[in-house]
Amino acid sequence: MEERTESEKGMRMARETDDIAAHEAAEHASAHVHHGHSHAPSSHHAGGHHLLQVEDLTVSFSMYDVASGSFFGAKKVESRVIDALSISVHVGEIVAVVGASGSGKTLLADAILGLYEPNASVSGRIWFDGVLQDAESLAALRGNGISLVPQSVNHLDPLMKVGRQVRGFSGDAKDREIEQNRLFARYGLDESVDDLYPFELSGGMARRVLLACALIENPKLIVADEPTPGLDLDLAVAALDDFRTFADRGGGVLLITHDIELALRVADRVAVFKDGTVVEETAVANFASPDTLVHPFSKQLWHALPEHGFEVIA
Ligand SMILES: Nc1ncnc2c1ncn2[C@@H]1O[C@H](COP(=O)(O)OP(=O)(O)OP(=O)(O)O)[C@@H](O)[C@H]1O
């Protein structure tokens, strides 16, 4: 019930330059994680900013607590599902977000895309490409700088043929068609899929279509919310390799996934998510051993990996 409730209507607009200056200073004071991938290391030092920077993000929902009395006397309660979360993605980087089901990963994706449920109240700061955003500007960046690979295949328009959806409504029609053909070939989608409606797709095909929709928009940042379930291993690997290529060419990827093994293959850093916040943000290399991981939950995740015997430690 403190200052957070003041921002019911969306992201607080903290446009004071002092804020940003303080943030940049803090950023440069903290040690950067360097990794083996071949992007220009100057890209984030020169500009002094991240591609994406989320600070102190909090998302709560107001709901009626029917357990608290009679139905009509039910109190309205606030449930905080994302709590003071910070995360960043540099140019050239894939940051994997791993964690338990229901820990708020999809809500983080939604917040970055400027998608809010009517009963949500959101506070915090999100910078994209060095510019502080609000709910409206994030919504404007959707498909136009930031692309989402949504978790649910229900995001496809049920009444529009697949090819039309993949090509979208901006850009040069001819270029889009060429790119569509390339993506279809890449993901083993037959030409005939162009003419299908979403309900005619299998789950795996729908996933591949969602990937194509995001990649064709030529974004700077891809937020991928569980992009691989339902894909064969080689298609999942192909999808992640594409994210790697995309990042190496100067993009950024926030990769939300349950598949830690696959994530470790391509990511530069891992953000471990628990109960609505990032408990540890670490270089992929630190996942080589539980000793280089700091938080007990990260160690638990390590032990639960298949090659470490699915060991569950209380
Ligand atoms: N509109 C809403 N109103 C109330 N609670 C909500 C709403 N949307 C999401 N939640 C709650 O927020 C929590 C986080 O949900 P979210 O979908 O972000 O989790 P997740 O980490 O993506 O889970 P999964 O790994 O299963 O996809 C859940 O407990 C969910 O029930």
Ligand code: NI
């Ligand atoms: Ni989710």
